[in-house]
Amino acid sequence: MSKSVCIITEFRNGDFRRVTNEVASEGRRIADALGVGLVALVLGAGVSGQAASLGKFGVEKAYVLDDPALEHYMADTFVPIAAEMISRIAPVAVLLPASVDGRDLGARLGARLHVTLLQDVIEVRVDDNKKVKAKWPLFAGKCFAWCEWAEGVPPLLSIRPNVMQCLVADENRLAEVEKIDLPVPPSRTRVVKYDLDTSGKVELTEAEVIVSGGRGMKEAANYTIIEELAGVLGAAVGASRAAVDAGWRPHSDQVGQTGKVVNPNLYVAVGISGAIQHLAGMGYSKYIVAVNKDSDAPIFSKADYGIVEDLFKFIPAFTEEVRKLKSSC
Ligand SMILES: Cc1cc2nc3c(=O)[nH]c(=O)nc-3n(C[C@H](O)[C@H](O)[C@H](O)COP(=O)(O)OP(=O)(O)OC[C@H]3O[C@@H](n4cnc5c(N)ncnc54)[C@H](O)[C@@H]3O)c2cc1C
Missing domain, CATH: 3.40.50.620 (HUPs)
Known part of the structure; x- marks a missing residue:
């Protein structure tokens, strides 16, 4: 050619x-x-x-x-x-x-x-x-x-x-x-173990829909409400660095400058303020929905849809509505 x-x-x-x-x-x-x-x-x-x-x-x-x-x-x-x-x-x-x-x-x-x-x-x-x-x-x-x-x-x-x-x-x-008629060069390094994620979770960087939780989630156990919403939306679960640093989520879930860069069709940011380092990882999502009780949170300047509400009230109710909508389709 x-x-x-x-x-x-x-x-x-x-x-x-x-x-x-x-x-x-x-x-x-x-x-x-x-x-x-x-x-x-x-x-x-x-x-x-x-x-x-x-x-x-x-x-x-x-x-x-x-x-x-x-x-x-x-x-x-x-x-x-x-x-x-x-x-x-x-x-x-x-x-x-x-x-x-x-x-x-x-x-x-x-x-x-x-x-x-x-x-x-x-x-x-x-x-x-x-x-x-x-x-x-x-x-x-x-x-x-x-x-x-x-x-x-x-x-x-x-x-x-x-x-x-x-x-x-x-x-x-x-x-x-x-x-290709070339030999594989000898390597000075070798892979001793490959930990494949067998959980069946959608890989964040390939997900069409992501629901992410931040410090506003308050503790690790509260991520069940994020996981439930992600479940009905067929979404992957992400997190801010604050949530990862607190030990609530694994580092593989972190979205942002020092985490993963994601570009889903829909990104739902829950209890995330929208620091520049977080926006660096998700700012190119096609649609951004933010749920935050603080109407001045910077995430709202990036969001296509903003919900100013306590996430613990909004997310379970929203999940229920999506579930109903899906079952009626
Ligand atoms: C070099 C460097 C690299 C970094 N890399 C990353 C990165 O890769 N990813 C990343 O995310 N950050 C990164 N950070 C950290 C970043 O600056 C922020 O500290 C972090 O993103 C904040 O996370 P957060 O939004 O979850 O927490 P916060 O900023 O504390 O925000 C929590 C939000 O939750 C809201 N909230 C609280 N309770 C409720 C409730 N009940 N209902 C609704 N809303 C509620 C609050 O109003 C607040 O807006 C980096 C920082 C540095 C310096």
Whole structure:
């Protein structure tokens, strides 16, 4: 294939993560605007059987390295292979997920390839001169910058999960698969234990709906009312740092600058004041509902719907109404 946009995929528990579909879809849109092809780097264990399916989101060719040593992302193994393949393919742009692994890989690739990485990109445009411009958040989302790369420098960007629209999947379209003829480099690190969350909980960064509780919940036991509402809404449960620091919720639930960045369709903030560090993690949600007894709480300046009420009165009553509504549908 001549000129192409290249995406780097992420594979977990036997399938591509949803963010990979989003990155592929955005890659397809950019490739179409530039009039070039779309290829994918697929590194992992057990990936070869799934690689062709990337075609449904517009990938034309998948370069695959399927090796048990690539089961978990490790900089030692992934970075040299990805860097070598990017040098060989010489893509016009490289996109990868702004996930925990993707951010690490992207930063290391940027250093290796001497290309500036834009991390956590939320919008990409191709102008009339076929120049790629990307929008990314600065100062924990307080402001945004549109950036472009110097002439001849291929853009390298990590895409924030849950922001880019997935294309309608065309199940009949398969990507051509080519095996990568590179050995997996020896690693100085190894994974000794992998604690997979088997609770069946929706992963926060992939959730469509999130109900989060803050210090206003008063104690850990009170999260049952958050969990009940989340249950009827089919939502994941999140928390502010205050709630996590108090030991009421695990750190994996924390939303914000030092927690997870989430972009659900609906974010319900319960007893959360809306500190800038919390907004940095959820401010890009499509709809924000805030429940707080203080009408001056900063969260209301971000919220689409605000309920000034004691959460212990409002949430159980609201859960009951949603339950009734759902059972009548
Ligand atoms: C470097 C740094 C990084 C940080 N990273 C994060 C981060 O990742 N995520 C994060 O969340 N924070 C982060 N913080 C902390 C942040 O500054 C706030 O302290 C934190 O978000 C506050 O959490 P909160 O809103 O739950 O608590 P509070 O600010 O105490 O707010 C509690 C709210 O609950 C309301 N309330 C109380 N009782 C009720 C009731 N009965 N009914 C209705 N409402 C009620 C109150 O009116 C209040 O608005 C960070 C701070 C720093 C310095």
